[in-house]
Structures are given as C-alpha cells and as structure tokens.
Amino acid sequence: MSSQPPRNRQELYDRIRAGSKDEVVLEEMVRLGFWPARSGQPGDPADVIHRRNELQGEIRALTTEQTRLGNLEAMKRELRKRRLEESRRKQQETKERRERERLARAAAWKERKGKELLFLGRGVSGGLSERATDEAKLTRLGLPVLATPEALAQALGLSVGKVRALCFTRTASTTSNYVRFLLPKKTGGTRLISAPLPRLKAAQAWVLGNILAKVPVHDAAHGFRAARSIVTNARPHVGAGVVVNLDLKDFFPSVLYPRVKGVFAKLGYSEATATVLSLLCTEPDVEEVELDGQRYFVAQGGRRLPQGAPTSPALTNILCRRLDRRLAGAAHKLGFVYTRYADDLTFSAHGPGPHDVGELLRFVRWLVSEEDFTPHPDKTRVLRRGRQQEVTGVVVNDKPGVDRETLKRFRALLHQLEKSGPEGKRWGNSGDVIASAVGFANYVAMVDPVKGRALQQKARALEARYGRRPAPPPRGKGTKGATQAGGAVSAPVSPEASAQAPVAPAAAPAAPVASPDSEQKPSEPPKKKWWKLF
Numbered sequence: 001m002s003s004q005p006p007r008n009r010q011e012l013y014d015r016i017r018a019g020s021k022d023e024v025v026l027e028e029m030v031r032l033g034f035w036p037a038r039s040g041q042p043g044d045p046a047d048v049i050h051r052r053n054e055l056q057g058e059i060r061a062l063t064t065e066q067t068r069l070g071n072l073e074a075m076k077r078e079l080r081k082r083r084l085e086e087s088r089r090k091q092q093e094t095k096e097r098r099e100r101e102r103l104a105r106a107a108a109w110k111e112r113k114g115k116e117l118l119f120l121g122r123g124v125s126g127g128l129s130e131r132a133t134d135e136a137k138l139t140r141l142g143l144p145v146l147a148t149p150e151a152l153a154q155a156l157g158l159s160v161g162k163v164r165a166l167c168f169t170r171t172a173s174t175t176s177n178y179v180r181f182l183l184p185k186k187t188g189g190t191r192l193i194s195a196p197l198p199r200l201k202a203a204q205a206w207v208l209g210n211i212l213a214k215v216p217v218h219d220a221a222h223g224f225r226a227a228r229s230i231v232t233n234a235r236p237h238v239g240a241g242v243v244v245n246l247d248l249k250d251f252f253p254s255v256l257y258p259r260v261k262g263v264f265a266k267l268g269y270s271e272a273t274a275t276v277l278s279l280l281c282t283e284p285d286v287e288e289v290e291l292d293g294q295r296y297f298v299a300q301g302g303r304r305l306p307q308g309a310p311t312s313p314a315l316t317n318i319l320c321r322r323l324d325r326r327l328a329g330a331a332h333k334l335g336f337v338y339t340r341y342a343d344d345l346t347f348s349a350h351g352p353g354p355h356d357v358g359e360l361l362r363f364v365r366w367l368v369s370e371e372d373f374t375p376h377p378d379k380t381r382v383l384r385r386g387r388q389q390e391v392t393g394v395v396v397n398d399k400p401g402v403d404r405e406t407l408k409r410f411r412a413l414l415h416q417l418e419k420s421g422p423e424g425k426r427w428g429n430s431g432d433v434i435a436s437a438v439g440f441a442n443y444v445a446m447v448d449p450v451k452g453r454a455l456q457q458k459a460r461a462l463e464a465r466y467g468r469r470p471a472p473p474p475r476g477k478g479t480k481g482a483t484q485a486g487g488a489v490s491a492p493v494s495p496e497a498s499a500q501a502p503v504a505p506a507a508a509p510a511a512p513v514a515s516p517d518s519e520q521k522p523s524e525p526p527k528k529k530w531w532k533l534f
Contacts, residue, residue, distance in 0.1 A: 005031070020053045117149040117160060117272070120279060121169030124257070124303075127271035134268035142214050143267060149276040155210075156203050166200050167279035169303070176297045178283060178306060184429055194283060194306035203280055204311045211277070212314035215267065218324035223342035224313035231447055233341040234394035240337075240348035242355055243389045243396065246364060247379035251343030252312050254373060255319060257282045257303035263318055279303070281311040313342065323371040330363050341392045348391075357382055394447055401448045410440060414458045422466055434459075435468045 005028070006012040016024050026049055029035035037046075069075065112118065119125045133147045146152045153163040166177060177200045182190040196204060217225070222233035237243055248254075260282055264274035282303035289296050305312045324340060331338035335355055336347040345364065349355040365375050383389040388403060395401045413427055414437065427436040441459035445452025 020049070020056070022049050023053055113164075114160060115150065117153075117164060117167075117276060120164065120167050120275070124169050124275060124279060127275050130271035131273075133270045133273070137268035141267065143211055146269065146273050148270070149272050152273055152276055156206055158199075158203065162199070163203075163276065166203060167276055169279065169284075170299065172296050172298045174294060174296060176286065178308070180286075192307065194308040196306070196309055200280070201310065204309050207277060207280060208311050208314055211264075211267070212311060212318065215314075215318050217317040218321050218328070220324045220328050220339050221317045221320065221341075222339055223344075224317065229446065230341060230392040230394055231400050233339050233344075233346070234391040234396050234400050236337050236339055237346060237348035237389070237391050238396045238399055240350050240389065240396070241353060241385050242349050242357060243381075243383040243391060244336075244347040244357060244360065245379070245381045245383070245391065246345040246347075246361075246368075247376040248343040248345070248368065249374040249376040251316065251373070252305040252307040253285075255305040255312075255316060259319060259372070260305065260315055263315060281305065281309060281315060283309075316342070320371070323367065323373070326367050326371075327364060330367060331360070334360050334363070336360060339391075344392050346391045348396075399448075401451070402444050407444070407451070410437075410444075410455070413437065414455070414462070417462050417466075418458070422462075432468050434463050434466055438463050 006015060012024070026035065026046055030037055030046075117128060120128065128149070131148050133145065135145050135147075138145050144155060146155060149163070150160060153160050156163065158166075177197050178194040179197065180192060180194050183193055185191050195201075213226075222228040222230070257278055261274050261278035264277045265271060269277065283306045284299040284303045285301055286297045287300055289298055305315060320340065324338075327340075327345065328338045331347050335351075336349045339346050345368075347360060347364070361380065368375050385397075389396050390403070395403050410427075413425065413433075416425060417433070417437065422433045425433045427433050427440065430436045438456075438459045441452060441455040443452075445456050
C-alpha cells in the first residue's frame with residue numbers, strides 16, 4: 001500500500017492500471033484517515049478488494065490465453081515463425097562456425113605448404129608421402145642424405161615455395177623455366193635446345209655436382225666425363241681393321257620421367273625426394289600458343305630429359321650403365337672393342353679377321369631395343385681399313401687426327417684472313433669467323449697437338465689483330481632471339497647456352513662461305529592454332 005499521494009495524473013493512472021480503481025480509492029482513504037488500516041480480521045474489506053483484483057487479473061489472463069489458443073491458425077503461424085527464426089539463427093551460427101573452420105584450415109594449409117612439398121601436379125604427386133630413405137646406401141656411395149624434399153630445398157638454398165615453382169607440373173602455364181631454340185645439325189636439320197633459366201640451372205648444377213657426378217659409370221662411356229673427350233673415345237679404335245658406328249635416335253628425349261625417377265630411387269633416395277629430383281631434371285615438350293593476347297605454354301605429352309640441361313648427360317651415362325656393360329660383353333665375345341660418346345656407339349676390331357659385322361649389328365640392335373632405346377636407321381656406318389675411318393669426328397686410321405680436306409680448307413681460310421681480313425668470310429654456323437677459327441684451331445690441337453700448335457698460333461695472331469665480333473642477330477620472327485618449339489628459328493647460341501647444351505662436337509665445320517646471306521636457314525613452321533592442341 002502506497003503511503004505517498006500521486007505526484008501527477010500519470011502516476012495516478014499507472015497505479016490504477018497496476019491494480020484497480022477501488023484499490024486505489026481504498027489506499028487513499030486509508031492514507032487520509034477516512035478508513036482504518038488492515039486489521040487482519042476475516043472479512044476485512046481491503047482483503048476482499050485485493051483478492052477480487054487478483055482474481056480479475058487471472059480471469060483476464062485466462063481470457064487472453066483462451067483467445068490465443070482458440071485461434072489455431074494464428075497459433076500455427078506463431079509456431080512457424082518461432083521455428084523459422086530458430087532455424088535462421090542456427091544456420092547463421094553454422095555458417096559462421098564453418099567460415100571460422102575454413103579460415104583455420106586455409107591458414108594451417110598455407111603454413112604447411114610453406115614447410116612441406118605436398119602436391120606438385122597431377123600424375124607426379126603420388127609418392128610425395130613416401131619418405132623412407134636408404135641412408136646406408138647413400139653413405140656408401142658418398143651421396144648427400146636427403147631424407148625429405150624439404151631437406152633437398154634446404155641443400156639447394158631455396159625456399160620450399162621456390163622449389164615448388166621449379167617442379168610444378170601443369171598442362172598449360174603462362175611461364176616456362178626454359179628458353180628453347182633450334183640449332184642446325186652437321187648432317188642437316190635442326191636440334192631443339194632447351195636452356196634452363198638461371199635459378200633452375202643453378203639447382204640442376206647442384207644436383208649434377210653433388211649427386212650425379214659421384215655415381216660411377218661404365219668405363220666405356222666417354223661423353224661428358226672429367227678427363228674424357230672425343231679423343232679418348234677414338235683412341236681405342238686407332239688402326240682397327242673395321243670400325244662400326246651406330247647412333248641412338250632421339251637419345252635425350254627418349255628418356256622419360258619414370259626412368260629418371262628410377263635412377264634416383266635406386267641410389268637410395270626416398271620416393272618423395274626422387275620425385276622432386278626427377279622433376280628438376282625433366283620437362284615436357286611444350287607448344288607456345290596465344291589466346292586473347294596471353295601467351296601460354298601447353299604441355300605435349302609426358303616429361304623427358306631436355307637437351308640443354310646440365311644434368312641430362314650425366315643421367316644418360318648412369319642410365320646406360322647396364323647397356324654399356326651388355327654391349328661391352330657382346331663386343332668382347334665377338335672380338336670387338338666398344339666405346340660410347342653420348343648417343344654414338346662405336347665398335348672396332350683389330351687384327352686378322354674374319355669379323356662378323358652382321359652378327360654384331362643384329363646383336364647390338366637387339367640389346368639397344370631391350371634397353372628401351374632405338375637405333376637410328378640412317379646412321380649406321382661400317383668403315384673398313386681401305387677408307388677413311390672416323391669416330392665422333394676424329395680420324396683413326398693410323399692416329400687420332402682431323403681429315404685432310406677439312407685441314408686444307410681451314411689453312412686456306414687462315415691465309416685469306418691474313419690477306420684480306422674477316423669481311424665476307426665464314427666458318428661453320430657462327431657469325432664471328434675469328435672466334436670460329438680460334439675454336440677450330442683449339443679443336444685440332446686437342447686431337448693432334450703437333451699440327452694444332454701452328455694453327456693455334458696463327459688463329460690467335462688473327463684474334464689479336466682483328467678481335468672478335470658479336471654474331472649478327474637472327475632473322476625472322478622470334479622472342480628475344482629465341483622462340484618456343486612451335487615456331488623456333490635457328491639462333492646464335494650464347495656462351496651460357498652452348499656450355500650447357502649436351503651436343504657432341506662436329507667432325508669438321510663447313511668451308512668458309514662468301515657471304516652470311518648465302519647460308520640456308522631453316523624455314524619457320526607455322527604455329528598451331530590453340531584449339532588444335534586439346
């Protein structure tokens with residue numbers, strides 16, 4: 001019961017609304033002394049009024065509830081509304097929770113990607129989880145123990161992300177780790193050279209120096225080995241009664257990614273590390289196309305050894321160990337001597353015959369096919385004693401030397417250079433005739449030191465007199481002097497590219513030409529349309 005009078009009309013209305021008019025009147029009469037306070041005796045009018053007000057309130061509440069319950073459609077709508085609001089609330093909570101989980105997973109994946117190589121493209125990532133390493137075998141061979149791809153990245157001095165960029169396999173990409181161009185062959189046609197860009201080349205050089213160069217190869221292999229050359233390859237065949245030369249077709253491109261991976265796996269590396277090493281050393285054939293102003297490099301087939309990577313020659317020497325062993329054994333059985341320089345196989349027989357060359361060729365072709373190589377059908381030569389015998393360009397009839405006709409033309413070139421200078425003269429495929437003359441003189445000195453010494457002196461005198469001149473830029477379309485395989489042109493080879501291209505030296509460069517324009521250049525094939533590549 002309030003003991004204070006209402007201060008304003010609104011307060012009076014609020015008191016009446018909270019109770020009833022009779023109760024307010026009773027309270028005011030008690031406050032003003034017109035009515036006694038509650039006595040606690042039965043039948044007290046105040047209690048009656050209060051009880052009546054309570055019952056009336058309950059009756060109003062029940063009436064309201066009855067009205068609400070009586071309208072079933074309204075109740076259903078209310079229930080649906082509540083359920084919809086609850087469903088929306090739960091959906092929003094679920095959405096927010098999933099978004100938080102997605103962000104957490106993305107952050108965890110990003111952090112893991114920065115530390116591990118987990119995926120390197122379709123078809124090559126299956127073994128990245130297999131990390132069992134044969135440490136005992138690697139230690140016995142003197143090779144670095146690289147248990148994981150991350151350890152390899154650390155040894156290369158690269159981050160995991162940079163190694164991923166060098167290895168990742170894509171069907172189409174806007175970037176390439178190689179510069180590709182064509183070089184003319186001695187026998188005609190062109191040779192595709194894939195020169196790795198500096199970062200990939202540095203990684204391949206590390207693999208070559210720290211792993212591949214330490215693996216022993218067969219003694220018959222002379223190509224791309226320390227203290228070996230075309231001269232050491234030719235010496236075992238000097239003075240032979242018959243010399244047989246064979247060539248392996250598409251030597252580097254025929255070595256596919258699975259065989260390269262098998263090399264590293266057999267050395268003792270885990271499948272994960274072998275996968276990364278083999279991806280560093282291989283590349284697919286690519287076609288350059290342009291779509292909507294954007295240049296794309298589209299992979300054509302599987303990965304293979306690129307001709308131009310510093311690791312390719314060493315890998316083929318390791319892969320050919322069994323081939324060399326089998327060919328050497330077959331040659332010895334038939335009375336022949338065997339050597340190999342890259343893809344050039346040479347057999348020779350000394351002493352009185354008969355020497356069954358036909359049986360040798362049948363056996364060699366069968367063994368070569370058994371080792372997944374293909375003999376070149378047009379590059380088999382049988383050279384007998386009565387004619388000039390050559391092994392990788394070196395004449396071996398009596399001693400290692402250069403053929404007389406080439407030496408005669410070279411001496412004539414030196415004489416013309418001394419007489420009238422380098423203008424209008426050419427030797428081989430280089431645009432710098434002085435550099436070509438010095439290089440060929442060094443080649444002659446390597447093969448025949450007695451004859452080469454005088455030629456070296458003359459060539460160096462001409463170099464001191466005229467100096468070297470840069471090669472002229474290539475003619476025709478191209479990108480910075482070199483294009484992709486789809487529209488490649490023959491281009492001068494930079495020192496960096498020529499140093500890493502595993503191409504056997506030519507036997508004898510062509511004779512000097514009166515004018516650079518008279519040399520026939522390979523025609524540029526048209527580029528394929530992009531939609532024909534898929």
